[in-house]
Amino acid sequence: MPLAVVTASHSPLMHTVAPRGDAQTAVDSAFAQARAFAAEFRPDLVVVIAPDHYNGMFYDLMPPFCVGTAAEAVGDYGTAQGPLAVDREAARHVVREVLAAGVDLAMSERMVVDHGFAQPLELLFGGIDAVPTVPVFINSVAVPFGPVCRTRLLGEALGRALLALERRVLLVGSGGLSHDPPLPTLDGAPPEVAARLIAGRHPTPGERAGREARVRDAGLAVVAGEPGPRLNPAWDRAFLDLLAEGRLKATDTWTNAWITAEAGNSAHEVRTWLACYAALAAAGPYDMRSSFYRPIPEWIAGFGITTAEPRRNS
Numbered sequence: 001m002p003l004a005v006v007t008a009s010h011s012p013l014m015h016t017v018a019p020r021g022d023a024q025t026a027v028d029s030a031f032a033q034a035r036a037f038a039a040e041f042r043p044d045l046v047v048v049i050a051p052d053h054y055n056g057m058f059y060d061l062m063p064p065f066c067v068g069t070a071a072e073a074v075g076d077y078g079t080a081q082g083p084l085a086v087d088r089e090a091a092r093h094v095v096r097e098v099l100a101a102g103v104d105l106a107m108s109e110r111m112v113v114d115h116g117f118a119q120p121l122e123l124l125f126g127g128i129d130a131v132p133t134v135p136v137f138i139n140s141v142a143v144p145f146g147p148v149c150r151t152r153l154l155g156e157a158l159g160r161a162l163l164a165l166e167r168r169v170l171l172v173g174s175g176g177l178s179h180d181p182p183l184p185t186l187d188g189a190p191p192e193v194a195a196r197l198i199a200g201r202h203p204t205p206g207e208r209a210g211r212e213a214r215v216r217d218a219g220l221a222v223v224a225g226e227p228g229p230r231l232n233p234a235w236d237r238a239f240l241d242l243l244a245e246g247r248l249k250a251t252d253t254w255t256n257a258w259i260t261a262e263a264g265n266s267a268h269e270v271r272t273w274l275a276c277y278a279a280l281a282a283a284g285p286y287d288m289r290s291s292f293y294r295p296i297p298e299w300i301a302g303f304g305i306t307t308a309e310p311r312r313n314s
């Protein structure tokens, strides 16, 4: 059983905004289940596929896909700052093999990542440097995007490259599902915001705190009873069904405009899930072992967690 998958939504508000009802307990127990799944699988390599939110990748050079052969986390929203334990040889192998398969992707010897990578590494393994990692960035925030089928093809090529390693590889997809946090867009941005989106590296502590406070306030406003952000539980559940049933090619007909209209600007983060499942499918039929879903407006997220592994012979 060389490949397995865990996918999980992330939200920087998870540790600062208390959702109403039993959402926190439900998410905690779904993460405990995912942790147990990962521990039982005993990966010797973890491939984290995640987006960025204008902390590491900017419009001065925005790649659709990028593999880090070395990577450092910025430490946003209370996540850890510092280097990831990147398995450089495995990362270079992935770059070579995916390019050879005809899928263009960038490589970075100094990839900078944010909570999109750090949060699942912390929640599943206890730290950003706890396991040998290959970080794979998929642009899911900075429009324009390529067609969704490019992400599926990236996942397939990645899966084949990982199978060739003959190691126990856990793919972790981070992000999604339907959600629309208050992130700026380049089109129509005032000059100072545009400058930040084009090359906003190394913000001052005050700038970072201001940005995080704006997002936290959006979550706190929901707790206070203001109308929640746009989530689409029906869309989210349909996506989870599609993954569970292995109908990955059905996403080839999805347009980017449709994803945005149905599920919000940041719903493109589901590309990370699609890439994970396409990679797993490269090993043959698979079974989703667990699937958790809750719309959690306080965290500005349709929040999902899944685990999957190759089908066992019956």
Ligand SMILES: O=C(O)/C=C/c1cccc(O)c1O
Pocket: 010, 011, 012, 013, 053, 175, 176, 179, 181, 183, 215, 266, 269, 299, 300, 301
């Ligand atoms: O402010 C950010 O960088 C991102 C916030 C956010 C909020 C909710 C769900 C997500 O996936 C996010 O990245």
Ligand SMILES: [Fe+2]
Pocket: 010, 051, 053, 116, 175, 176, 266, 269
């Ligand atoms: Fe995100």
